[in-house]
Amino acid sequence: MSNHIKTSKLISYLLRHNPGKKGLVLDSNGFTNVAILLEKINITIDVLNHIVANDDKGRFEFNEDMSMIRATNGHTTNLVSMELKAIKPPKILYHGTYMKAIKSIKKTGLSKMNRQYVHLTEDVERATNTGKRRGTPVVLQIKAIEMYLAKFKFYKTSNNVWYIDNVPPEYIVF
Secondary structure: OOOHHHHHHHHHHHHHHOEEEEEHOOOOOOOEHHHHHHHOOOOOOOHHHHHHHOOOOEEEEEEOOOOOEOOOOOOOOOOOOOOOOOOOOOOOOEEEEHHHHHHHHHHHOOEOOOOOOOEEEOHHHHHHHHHOOOOOEEEEEEOOOHHHOOOOOOOOOOOEEEOOOOEEEEHHOO
């Protein structure tokens, strides 16, 4: 694993789950000071820019003047509120999972587990790649517009991940 991948994983861990491990402070929108991050994990701005620019999932974003950085999604800390507004989703969204999880999902649907939301995508390939992380991937179709009409709230992040609190099994196509 290259150093940039290790560093990217460290940054993701710190900004999504445990900023205190390196003495970072996140504001309510999940941003932390870039200069302090660079100092705490001992990298240059060029390395950080490379990581942000080359991350295929768009996991990080800078503020306008690039003085602050945050993880775009996947937070497990309740200290972060991404200031998302509920919007109408497309007809179908996708969720990537793995084969061993299907039996449980058929019974209870998708739940946020230790995250703030269930993550969905408009991109089948992205969902497939997410499912590959833990085994044989399975891509589930989510009847998003039906859920929306049933008053479920959907939110979309800046890197095109859709959030929802949960997905009952009747809205999932296996």
